[in-house]
Amino acid sequence: MATTRIGLDQLPPAARAAVEKHTGPLLRVEETTEGFNSEISARVTSTTGTWHIKGLRTDHPRAWTQRREAAVAPFLTGLAPTLDWHVGTAGWDLLGFEALNGHHADYAPGSLDLPEVAALLRRLGETRCPDVELRHAEQRLERYVARSDDLRHFAGPHFLHTDLNNTNVLVDDHVPQGDRARLVDWAWATRGAAWLDAGYWVIWLIAAGHTPASAERWATEVPSWHAAPAAGITAFAAANANVWAEISAADPGPWTSRLAAASEAWRRHRMSS
Template structure:
């Protein structure tokens, strides 16, 4: 999993100049260590202020994630950073994003961030789903016994689906925002709350405590017991597969997903 990270100077000079046409020059580049899906990830400080820049070579196997994020960005005002510009040049695809001054969310029990995240997910669940290419719930087909079970997960809401704490930023102004929209999915409105449950358990909550936080999001109440059981199984099987081939932290999330499945079933 993940993408090999490149330094800013690995970009061709023409690409760096194209970025500076947007940011102004000179620039000071601050590499960003978090995130596993971008070859370039940095805060570029120019005369007009900082911009978060992320990107991939255009021939990279995950280059489609750039198109997906660019397509969804205009529809995410208030819940995600604003897309400012895009540079496609010399084999590179870079996107400049509004820089959010803040920190990654803390999902642990008792964290003051929990109500902020719940409010963020409430706002997202109530947002009309844009008419742009999104992943369907069929992306989880291999994790269900009967393809018909996917109907229980389907819907017309926009779901982020990757609720790891690194993708939820708590800004200095007190709001929470979602970043890294590589996997937006058209699904039931409660799906993100259910994804959050797994990460809450991985952060120290019991399954019951995690579900109590999910229940503060009105969309959660639209899910019946059967649908939640199906999705808990999907998450357990998905993370069990990821944990066999990825970084050690995925084992903790796989264990959390298995605990939720046991609680549900």
């Protein structure tokens, strides 16, 4: 479920002062509405630069997501915004990222952003998985598979993002083609089979209006997809239909219902293939 958002002006003075040790006095604060995991989310500007700040109270149940993002950030050159600073004080954990320009990726059929997202996933597939604590894909999906043997398809040593929500992909039209997209929000970084991020993308593509067959054609733009066993893809589609059915039941709303319908459509497509 979404975390309640508060304004940067509601931080304790000591936490705000700790931020300004890195930024200098803030001249402009733009609160942002994207994302569901942060209590603080704002784009801030001072005389020395612009940053995107994410934050949670240190006693928040998902405070671990801040630590996860800080741990993986050094390994994300060319994939994600740079983490410039990390502050933990006055009961708050705050991350200061390089502020990126660009728009959220458009996943609709025919969008010019789709090749950029495919290129981004190809670059991610070539990135070494860091030696940091990460969840394993088979652990995350173990409650949702029809058979425990299906989990073997999801295991692997590769570095995954796993949350291919289009709002987590920023596309900058002012840089060369093939290198325009960046992934934000690495809280759910995972270790697993190389093809899984292409699979997670398929679900969001269907939710954006693609047929399951069209979405899978875009997945073929990611080399690792070609090594995915057909039975593994089917098991993954079925498991994620169960995931999104659970999420939409617990947190009903237009977007969760849309993802539940998309993942169920993919499951039906795989089962009928």
